[in-house]
Amino acid sequence: MAKKTSKRTAIAFVESPLQFLSALEAHEPDEELLIRARANAKGMTSFLDAFDPAWLPERVRLDREGAKPGILRKVSPQRIYVGDACSGQVHKALSMAYLERRMPEIVVLDDGLATYSTIETLTAKRGPLVRPRQKLKPSREVMAAYVADRLRGLANAGRLRWHTALPVPKSLRNAFLRTGGQITRHRFEHLQSLPTGGSHSRDTPVIGSSLAADGLIREADYLGWLQGIISDGPITYYPHRRETDEFLAALGRDERVRIKHVGLPIELRLINLPADSVIRSLPSTAAVSLAVLNPDVRIEVTEVPAEWWTGASPDSLRTSLNAQTVTGDDET
Numbered sequence: 001m002a003k004k005t006s007k008r009t010a011i012a013f014v015e016s017p018l019q020f021l022s023a024l025e026a027h028e029p030d031e032e033l034l035i036r037a038r039a040n041a042k043g044m045t046s047f048l049d050a051f052d053p054a055w056l057p058e059r060v061r062l063d064r065e066g067a068k069p070g071i072l073r074k075v076s077p078q079r080i081y082v083g084d085a086c087s088g089q090v091h092k093a094l095s096m097a098y099l100e101r102r103m104p105e106i107v108v109l110d111d112g113l114a115t116y117s118t119i120e121t122l123t124a125k126r127g128p129l130v131r132p133r134q135k136l137k138p139s140r141e142v143m144a145a146y147v148a149d150r151l152r153g154l155a156n157a158g159r160l161r162w163h164t165a166l167p168v169p170k171s172l173r174n175a176f177l178r179t180g181g182q183i184t185r186h187r188f189e190h191l192q193s194l195p196t197g198g199s200h201s202r203d204t205p206v207i208g209s210s211l212a213a214d215g216l217i218r219e220a221d222y223l224g225w226l227q228g229i230i231s232d233g234p235i236t237y238y239p240h241r242r243e244t245d246e247f248l249a250a251l252g253r254d255e256r257v258r259i260k261h262v263g264l265p266i267e268l269r270l271i272n273l274p275a276d277s278v279i280r281s282l283p284s285t286a287a288v289s290l291a292v293l294n295p296d297v298r299i300e301v302t303e304v305p306a307e308w309w310t311g312a313s314p315d316s317l318r319t320s321l322n323a324q325t326v327t328g329d330d331e332t
Contacts (some may be wrong), residue, residue, distance in 0.1 A: 007032050007059070012081035013067040013090050014109070015041040017241075017265040018285060019083025022109035024057060025186040026081055026163040032059050034075070038066030038089065043241030050264045055194050072097030079105045081163075085118045085151070086131045091143045094150070103150055105159040110166055112285040119162060122151055123175040133312055155181040165292055166285070187292050191267060201236055203258060204229060205273070207266060207281040208239040211304070213247070221308040222282075223251075229280050230256050238266050266290070273297050 008031045012023035015038040027033045039045050048064060056062060065071070067089045072080075073096065082090055085108055094103070108118065114131065121127055128144035129151075130136055136144060154160040161182040173183060206229060212222040229235055234256045239248055252259045260269075267289045270279070275296035281287040287301050 008079060009075070009077045010034070010079040010081060011036060011071070011075060011077040012083070012109070013087070013093070014038070014081075014083035015044065015066070015087060015089075016083065016111065017043065017047040018267075018289075019109050019111055020047070020051075021188070021191055021265060021267065022083065022163065022165075023081050024060070024190050025165070025188060026107055026109060026184075027057055027060055027190075029058070031079070033061070033081075034077075035060060035062045036066055036068075036071065037062060037064050039064035040066075047264060057190060067093040069093055069096055077104060079107060081107045081109055083109045084111050085122075085147075086114075086129045086134070086144070088140055088143075091129070091140075091147045094147050095143050098150065103154060103159075105161070106151060106154055108160070108162045110164050110285065113166075113283065113288075115162075115164070115166060116169075116172065119172060119176055121148060122155065122160070122181065123172070123179055125152075152179065155179040158182070166288055188267070188289065192271065192293060194268065201258070203234040203236040204232070205270060205277065205279045206235045206237050207279060207284055207286050208237060208243055209282040209284060210240040210242040211282060213240065213242045213244060215310055215312050217304060217308040218310060219247070221305075225282070225302060226251070230254060234258065235280075236260050238269070267293060270294070270297075 008028070010027075010031050010033045012026075012033060012035045014020045014023055014035060020035065020037060023033070023035055037044060037048060039048060053062070067087065069092050072093050084090060108115070111118065117132055118129065121129055126145075127148060128136070128141050129148040130141070130144050151160055156179065158180055160180070161184060162176065163184045163186065165186050165188060168183065176183060206226065209222065211217040212219040236258045237251065238260055248259055251257055266286050270290055271293050273279070273294060277297045279287070279290060279297060279299045281299060281301050282304060283301055287299050290297065291299050
């Protein structure tokens with residue numbers, strides 16, 4: 001009698017639409033995956049409401065509970081996908097479950113361009129997993145440092161992986177591989193199979209940025225950049241989920257601006273733009289993703305000038321945000 005083989009079980013903790021899509025790309029066909037989405041995170045409720053469950057791959061289930069403490073004591077997945085490796089909720093779930101037992105394989109998913117900072121932290125010998133500019137309470141910093149050390153230990157054991165569609169600078173790639181970590185790549189294969197998109201106007205599409213909303217660049221400079229694009233003709237503006245209603249209302253008073261709120265990520269909405277289209281953007285993950293998804297569309301990324309920065313971000317973040325011309329290293 002043939003021995004019955006059990007399928008691999010996995011759980012994904014995601015807190016943004018991109019992290020969610022990245023989990024779908026990382027999912028393996030023979031894997032039973034439970035996606036735990038943090039529905040109360042900014043922009044997630046509208047995304048989850050707009051996402052058609054029929055778009056989920058086979059053997060993938062979704063719930064909106066997030067990384068609630070105790071979940072990893074109820075289930076024992078063989079693999080954990082982590083969208084935001086700096087999330088306090090994720091740190092607590094991992095710490096509670098694996099304080100005295102072996103942690104399974106961890107796969108780091110793309111979390112925007114901030115992913116570079118996460119990988120840099122994990123290649124360092126010490127230091128907590130914390131977002132740039134974030135100040136933690138002492139108890140949280142201890143937990144963030146503990147999780148970082150555990151992940152570094154997993155890398156050394158060959159059980160930490162980064163699954164990415166981002167271009168990987170050679171220096172970062174080599175540093176991560178030296179720790180024992182692995183890198184696997186995707187080109188949004190599942191996303192490209194979905195029946196999304198729709199009709200598009202002939203206005204210039206502009207990808208909204210969170211840099212001004214997050215206080216990293218001056219709002220006046222950002223508005224000046226937008227006005228320069230608008231002076232050449234009407235635009236369709238796709239807001240970032242962290243931009244404020246007040247800012248968008250002020251921008252929308254210009255009759256040449258059409259603001260298009262989308263529940264689904266911009267990667268899903270602009271995947272089928274005509275080949276002669278030009279998209280304007282500051283450095284962003286969406287610009288990188290769309291270049292992968294639709295190579296026939298021209299994406300003009302404006303590097304952020306030094307004088308725009310407010311001084312609230314570290315030099316490493318500024319460098320990685322402007323490093324849009326790095327070549328992905330496919331030797332993985």
